[in-house]
Amino acid sequence: MTVSATSPGGLTERRLSWRSLGSLPPWVSGLIGTVLIIAAWWLVSAIFFGPEGAVPSPINVVQELFSDFGSQIYWKAVAATGGAALIGYLWGTLIGLLMAVIVLLLPWTEGVVTQLAVVCSCIPLTAIGPIVTLMTPAGSRGTSIFLAGISVIFTTVVGAILGFRAASQTQLDVISAYGGGRFKQLTKVRLIAALPAILAALKIGAPAAFLGAVLGEYFLSGVDSGVGIQLLAAQADNASVRLWALAITCGAIAGLAYLVIGLLGRLVAPWASGDADAQGVL
Incomplete structure (x- = not known):
């Protein structure tokens, strides 16, 4: 835990990982965004509205x-x-x-x-x-x-x-x-x-x-x-x-x-x- 928080090597690896996300092809970034939107939609539907409420589930x-x-x-x-x-x-x-x-x-x-x-x-x-x-x-x-x-x-x-x-x-x-x-x-x-x-x-x-x-x-x-x-x-x-x-x-x-x-x-x-x-x- 302390290594990931204070070690320069750990911080460098974390920076590299974020940079790698920014260098992804546009279609990959779009796919990730689409998946996140659908997941958020599903959660909102299931928690607040139900499968056929005002915000129905993606499956329906x-x-x-x-x-x-x-x-x-x-x-x-x-x-x-x-x-x-x-x-x-x-x-x-x-x-x-x-x-x-x-x-x-x-x-x-x-x-x-x-x-x-x-x-x-x-x-x-x-x-x-x-x-x-x-x-x-x-x-x-x-x-x-x-x-x-x-x-x-x-x-x-x-x-x-x-x-x-x-x-x-x-x-x-x-x-x-x-x-x-x-x-x-x-x-x-x-x-x-x-x-x-x-x-x-x-x-x-x-x-x-x-x-x-x-x-x-x-x-x-x-x-x-x-x-x-x-x-x-x-x-x-x-x-x-x-x-x-x-x-x-x-x-x-x-x-x-x-x-x-x-x-x-x-x-x-x-x-x-x-x-x-x-x-x-x-």
């Missing part, structure tokens, strides 16, 4: 998930929400990129454009959702698409503007020396320089778009399919296990969207990933 939630996987209603809901999220994501990304291009070509518009982007980020979705619902016909998924799109605009605008401004001044001067203007600089230099920042913004925007689409379904009328609709039904029935299963589904789909966009980004711009392999290829 996993069983509910496996049961849902065999249900057509479940997959139809996921497909409906995912489709609305994808449409909103594409529209939001396109609008954000156009706003960033406008700032680049017309610098005097930067104040107005950035303020609009900030408004899109700060406006409460729960406040604007009912207004959009009143403006769209019954049975339409316009609210989900709108909230998904508006959730993406701010990150896309900021990421694209920062990326465009990361272009090499020397390369821009070369374009200008050969008679090229701002648009030629954009197509020949700035777009390539901006890819890393734009891809990072797109990764962040993908989960936000899906969660915005789910929130939009809370305000829909005349629609009977969607993850948000399923959440409302489970809440009305006080089905805590199903609520948790659907919540995990939302988190899993949002994480999968982040991962897929990241993998696509590595294919489109391998130099933007920061991997040693990609840098070695270049």
Whole structure:
């Protein structure tokens, strides 16, 4: 006991052990964190709530998930929400990129454009959702698409503007020396320089778009399919296990969207990933 507390060798070994934990691969650290979270969840459920209380046990939630996987209603809901999220994501990304291009070509518009982007980020979705619902016909998924799109605009605008401004001044001067203007600089230099920042913004925007689409379904009328609709039904029935299963589904789909966009980004711009392999290829 005294050796571990006072011996320099003992202290050195303890420091090395903590350093070794910090040097673990990211996936190992993520796995350890996941196991700890599940263990804490299990303890809270068992001690304070019971297996099917407000915080059900992980086993019950996993069983509910496996049961849902065999249900057509479940997959139809996921497909409906995912489709609305994808449409909103594409529209939001396109609008954000156009706003960033406008700032680049017309610098005097930067104040107005950035303020609009900030408004899109700060406006409460729960406040604007009912207004959009009143403006769209019954049975339409316009609210989900709108909230998904508006959730993406701010990150896309900021990421694209920062990326465009990361272009090499020397390369821009070369374009200008050969008679090229701002648009030629954009197509020949700035777009390539901006890819890393734009891809990072797109990764962040993908989960936000899906969660915005789910929130939009809370305000829909005349629609009977969607993850948000399923959440409302489970809440009305006080089905805590199903609520948790659907919540995990939302988190899993949002994480999968982040991962897929990241993998696509590595294919489109391998130099933007920061991997040693990609840098070695270049």
